[in-house]
Amino acid sequence: MPSASKKSPPKLQSANEELVTVNQELFDRSEQYNHARLYAEAIVATIHEPILVLAKDFSIKIANSSFYKSFQLTEEETLGKVLFELQNNGWDIPDLRRQLLKIQVQKEKSLDWELTYNFPAVGRRIIRCNARLIQRENDDNQILLAMEDVTEREQLQFERKVLRKLQNFLQQAPVAMMVVNNKDYQLELANDKYLQLVEKDKDIIGKPLFDSIPELKEQGIKETLDEVKNSGAPVTKNEVKIKIERDKDGSSGIYNFVYQPIFKEDKSSNRILVVITEITDLMNAWREVEESELRYNNLIQSSPFSICLFHGKDMIITSANKAIINLWGKGPDVIGKPCFELLPELADQGYREIFNEVYTTGKSFNAVEIPVDFIHSGEKDTHYYNFILFAQRNINNEIDGIGFIAAEVTEAAVLHQRLKESEEQFRQTADLLPDKVFKANADGNFFYLNKAWEETTGLTQDKLKNNGWLQTVHPNEIDEVKKCWVQAVESGRDCELQFRIKNKTGTYRWHLCRAMALKEDDGKIKMWIGSTTDIQEQKRREEEKSEFISIASHELKTPITTLKLYIEILQESLVTKDSHQTEKPDNNLGLVQKAAKSVNKLERLIKELLDVNIITHGKLELNITTFDFNEMLNDAIEEVQITSPDHTIIKEGVISSPFKGDRYRLQQVATNLLSNAVKYSPDNNKILVKVTEEKELIKVSVHDRGIGIKKESLNKIFNLYFREEGKRPFQGFGIGLSIASEIVKRHNGKIWAESEPGKGTTIYFTLPK
Numbered sequence: 213m214p215s216a217s218k219k220s221p222p223k224l225q226s227a228n229e230e231l232v233t234v235n236q237e238l239f240d241r242s243e244q245y246n247h248a249r250l251y252a253e254a255i256v257a258t259i260h261e262p263i264l265v266l267a268k269d270f271s272i273k274i275a276n277s278s279f280y281k282s283f284q285l286t287e288e289e290t291l292g293k294v295l296f297e298l299q300n301n302g303w304d305i306p307d308l309r310r311q312l313l314k315i316q317v318q319k320e321k322s323l324d325w326e327l328t329y330n331f332p333a334v335g336r337r338i339i340r341c342n343a344r345l346i347q348r349e350n351d352d353n354q355i356l357l358a359m360e361d362v363t364e365r366e367q368l369q370f371e372r373k374v375l376r377k378l379q380n381f382l383q384q385a386p387v388a389m390m391v392v393n394n395k396d397y398q399l400e401l402a403n404d405k406y407l408q409l410v411e412k413d414k415d416i417i418g419k420p421l422f423d424s425i426p427e428l429k430e431q432g433i434k435e436t437l438d439e440v441k442n443s444g445a446p447v448t449k450n451e452v453k454i455k456i457e458r459d460k461d462g463s464s465g466i467y468n469f470v471y472q473p474i475f476k477e478d479k480s481s482n483r484i485l486v487v488i489t490e491i492t493d494l495m496n497a498w499r500e501v502e503e504s505e506l507r508y509n510n511l512i513q514s515s516p517f518s519i520c521l522f523h524g525k526d527m528i529i530t531s532a533n534k535a536i537i538n539l540w541g542k543g544p545d546v547i548g549k550p551c552f553e554l555l556p557e558l559a560d561q562g563y564r565e566i567f568n569e570v571y572t573t574g575k576s577f578n579a580v581e582i583p584v585d586f587i588h589s590g591e592k593d594t595h596y597y598n599f600i601l602f603a604q605r606n607i608n609n610e611i612d613g614i615g616f617i618a619a620e621v622t623e624a625a626v627l628h629q630r631l632k633e634s635e636e637q638f639r640q641t642a643d644l645l646p647d648k649v650f651k652a653n654a655d656g657n658f659f660y661l662n663k664a665w666e667e668t669t670g671l672t673q674d675k676l677k678n679n680g681w682l683q684t685v686h687p688n689e690i691d692e693v694k695k696c697w698v699q700a701v702e703s704g705r706d707c708e709l710q711f712r713i714k715n716k717t718g719t720y721r722w723h724l725c726r727a728m729a730l731k732e733d734d735g736k737i738k739m740w741i742g743s744t745t746d747i748q749e750q751k752r753r754e755e756e757k758s759e760f761i762s763i764a765s766h767e768l769k770t771p772i773t774t775l776k777l778y779i780e781i782l783q784e785s786l787v788t789k790d791s792h793q794t795e796k797p798d799n800n801l802g803l804v805q806k807a808a809k810s811v812n813k814l815e816r817l818i819k820e821l822l823d824v825n826i827i828t829h830g831k832l833e834l835n836i837t838t839f840d841f842n843e844m845l846n847d848a849i850e851e852v853q854i855t856s857p858d859h860t861i862i863k864e865g866v867i868s869s870p871f872k873g874d875r876y877r878l879q880q881v882a883t884n885l886l887s888n889a890v891k892y893s894p895d896n897n898k899i900l901v902k903v904t905e906e907k908e909l910i911k912v913s914v915h916d917r918g919i920g921i922k923k924e925s926l927n928k929i930f931n932l933y934f935r936e937e938g939k940r941p942f943q944g945f946g947i948g949l950s951i952a953s954e955i956v957k958r959h960n961g962k963i964w965a966e967s968e969p970g971k972g973t974t975i976y977f978t979l980p981k
Contacts, residue, residue, distance in 0.1 A: 259358075265346070266355040270295045270312065273354060282361060284333040302332035308341070315343050315355050322687075326362075338363045386578075386598075388488040390421075391474070394441040394481065397421045397434070409490060427455055433469075437484060440471045444481050447471040451495065465492040518597075518620070521604065523613040527551040527567055530613070539595075539618075541588040557587050570601045570614050577601040581625040596625030645743075648713075648723075650681070652740040656701035670716025686712035686720050697727075704729050704737055708927075710747065721748040779807055834874040834958055841871040841878075841910065845903060848882035856890045858897055865903040867910060873979065877955045884948040885914040885975050893918025893972065908981050915974040921967035929965060952977075 262279035264272055275290050285298065295312075296304045307327055314320045322344040330336045339359045346354040379401055382389045388406035392399055399421045407413065416424035422434065431454050440447050449469040468489040473481040518536035522529060529546050537546060540555060551567070552559040561584070570577050578600050585594050599618035603611045642649040642662040651660040657678045665676055669684050676684075685693050689711035700707035707727040712720040727742030783804045849861050889899045893916040900915040921929060928934045930953040956963045956977045967973035 262359040262361075264295070264357040264359075266295060266312070266357060268316070268352065268354075270355075279359075282334070282359075283331060299332040305329050311341065312343060312355060312357070315345050316353075319345065321345055336363075337361055338366050385487075386580075388490065390486050390488070391483050392421050392437065392486065393483050394437070394473075397437055399424065400483065406488065409488065431455060436469070436471055437486075440473055440484050441481075444473050446473065451491065465490055466495045467491065515617075518599075518616075518618040520616045521613060522551055522567070522616070523604075525568070525571065527571075527614070529554070536616075536618070539586070539620075541586060541593075555586070557585055557592075561585060567601065567614060570603055571611060574603040574605075574611055576603070581621055581628065583625075595620055596622045646746075648744040650727075650742055650744070652727075652742075654701075654737040654739060656697055656740065668713065668715050684713045686714070688712075700727065700729075701737075701740075704731070704735075707742070710751075713744070721746055722751040723747060779804060832954060832958060834877060836872060836874060838870050838872045839875040841867040841903075844871075844875050844879050845882055845901070845912070848879045848886060849901065851879075851883055852886040852890060856887075859890050859893075859899055860897055861886065861899045861901060863901045863903070867903060867905060869981070871910065871979075871981070873959050874955075878959070878979075881952040881955050881977065882912070882914075884952045885977075888948060888975075889914050889916035889918070889973070892916065896972075905981075906978075909978045910981060911976065911978045913974050913976045915972065917972035920969040920971055921965065921973055922969055923967075926965050926967060930963065949975075 259276060260278055262282045263274075263276045264279060265274035267273050271292055271294050272290050275285075275287070280286060280290065283299075290298065296309060305327065307325070308329075311323050311325055314323060322342065324340070324342050327339045327341055328336070329339070338361070340362050342358045342360075344356045346356055382391070382401055382403040385403060385405070388409045389401075389403050390399060390406045391401040397420055399417055399419060402414075402417055407416075410416075410425055412424065422429040428434075432449075432452065433454075436447055436449060448471070452467050452469055453464055454467055455464045468491055470487040472485040472487070474483040474485055475481050515533060516535065518539050519531075519533045520529060520536045521531040527550055529549055529551060532546055537544065540546070542554065546554055552564050558564070566577055569575070580598050581596050582599070583594055583596050585592050587593070597618045598621050599616060602615050602617075604613040604615050606612045639660070639662070643664075645662065646664060648664045648668060649662040650658050650665070652658045658681055659677060661673060661676050661681065665681070666672060669676065669681075671680070671684070674680075682690065682694070693709065693711050696707055696709045699705075706729070708725070710722060710724050713723050714720050723744045724747045725742060725744045727740050729737045730739050730741060732738050786800055786804060845863065849863060853859075853861050886899060886901070893899070896917040898917065900913075902911075902913045902915070904911050925934075930949050932947060932950040934950075953963050956979070959979050961977055961979040963975070963977040965973060965975045
């Protein structure tokens with residue numbers, strides 16, 4: 213207890229000291245303001261993005277050099293002019309005016325939006341704008357407007373999306389395909405069939421086509437690419453004979469080439485898609501058939517595919533192998549009969565028109581997983597096929613019939629159909645759920661959101677897809693949501709966070725979002741699936757509980773302080789009494805000491821509850837000083853060791869240099885971790901504390917051999933009020949680790965736990981030096 217004989221300083225002296233301190237603070241703040249203003253002006257001048265400072269009437273007070281350069285304006289044309297009147301009112305942009313009025317009239321602190329506009333002198337640009345209110349003491353508020361030109365970035369993103377879609381298309385195509393740019397004909401994309409065709413590996417992708425395969429340059433490929441580049445129109449080349457250096461044997465092949473320009477968003481073309489169908493074997497086979505009908509029929513008959521040849525406009529069957537005869541359910545007497553008289557069910561399915569189209573135009577018809585009905589023994593029999601119809605030409609290159617090659621893919625088609633039906637069932641089920649369900653691709657872009665999203669936000673699927681859903685997130689949480697989602701996509705770990713979503717009435721409600729990655733067998737992310745649940749009522753109850761705890765803690769603080777004072781007085785009197793008596797000491801002293809310990813525990817609990825209230829309201833302040841980290845850690849160990857005589861706390865490691873931080877709060881972290889280790893290891897009395905220096909960090913770990921923590925709870929133990937459920941009951945509210953986590957984070961540090969049930973727990977935290 214403090215001595216009653218000490219005197220406080222006179223009130224007048226204290227007031228004078230406070231006045232001097234206030235005057236000094238006012239002087240310091242004035243100096244800081246002048247330095248801050250000059251520093252801010254210097255920053256604005258040197259920032260690479262366009263920056264403006266606008267007065268109340270939207271006249272331009274400050275503009276940096278990047279603004280002049282980006283929009284081709286001079287200082288004389290800009291300073292003092294009203295923003296919307298620049299370049300003969302070319303800046304009278306409704307959306308820009310509307311957003312700035314929100315800042316000025318509605319007192320919005322800051323706004324972010326994207327603006328697409330055809331600016332004078334520089335044309336159509338996509339600008340990402342950020343406007344902030346600069347509040348001044350004389351009520352002459354100004355607006356800071358930052359503009360980032362993202363035109364090229366948006367264009368690049370568009371092109372990347374096109375290329376990703378194109379890459380998927382190429383890989384699924386049954387023929388060789390590649391994409392080259394029309395600048396130097398660099399090979400940007402190529403599917404496996406193309407690489408197999410030229411017998412190259414993926415190293416040629418990204419290199420100029422004629423550098424990696426020089427023999428193509430002089431064989432008409434370059435001239436055709438030039439033609440497509442200059443005209444912007446597609447070109448088709450049939451039965452082109454090309455020599456490719458395969459294993460240095462210089463063999464030639466015959467191919468059908470289709471050159472298709474790929475158009476950008478502005479309708480210009482910067483890439484060319486080339487589709488290459490090698491028909492060397494087929495052409496050789498047909499030539500041999502023309503020379504020898506027998507060899508021709510043998511080739512057809514030996515094929516595992518269903519093959520048939522039709523002659524003339526009546527589609528007379530001239531050749532059919534056993535596979536297709538079995539498919540039709542007919543006998544060998546089909547030769548010489550018209551196709552649609554023999555198989556009228558095909559005409560009913562529209563194939564007569566398709567056959568005639570191929571015969572008339574000479575253009576092939578490819579079908580993938582197409583259902584075809586045949587009548588077998590009076591019953592309809594449906595199967596799925598991949599097939600091709602192609603024109604047959606005589607030696608004069610005149611079309612005189614068509615060929616048909618088919619492969620049955622019923623099993624695969626049925627599987628794909630089931631997958632499609634399964635997807636539809638998922639969508640129907642998801643639309644019935646009250647939770648907002650979503651699916652995203654491996655890159656984190658949303659491609660499906662159930663009806664609950666639209667019903668809650670009032671926005672359509674198209675507006676919510678990709679990153680459109682982010683517009684519904686509260687501005688205070690948007691950065692944290694983006695950061696968490698990016699980290700999840702990059703790491704592949706599950707994501708869980710809470711944030712507010714704006715509903716269609718404009719009201720924000722708290723939601724809990726969980727997302728998990730669906731992965732292939734090799735661990736590659738296939739897609740993301742997640743749900744977002746309204747927890748507004750839960751948050752309200754938590755706030756009410758927090759408010760109750762805060763009020764209760766404050767109300768308990770005064771009587772506890774009084775009780776502690778009375779116990780100290782009673783303890784002091786009993787100690788004095790025992791020191792003067794020779795008989796057996798009074799047992800009441802022991803009871804008072806136990807009462808004092810209980811009051812101390814209750815006092816620490818109240819302090820923790822008050823800390824929770826401070827942290828919850830974002831008012832935790834740090835008293836930063838330079839102190840001895842080892843001494844602080846030793847004090848925390850001693851504090852816990854005194855109250856836990858049955859446990860032994862062992863410390864390893866020493867920090868060599870002074871540390872800068874809040875000594876009291878960091879000792880609170882160490883005390884909480886040690887108290888937790890003691891509490892949750894009742895059957896093992898050793899606690900190990902390790903402290904090390906790693907580059908620019910201090911690392912501290914507290915290890916126990918207690919009951920341990922379940923794997924699924926490791927990320928939750930630092931949440932407020934979370935308590936691990938176990939077989940044994942343990943006292944506590946689940947707030948100590950939450951407070952420790954917040955203090956570490958406020959020191960720009962990290963805290964985490966590693967544990968195994970039944971084998972103990974280690975909690976780590978690191979702090980920057």
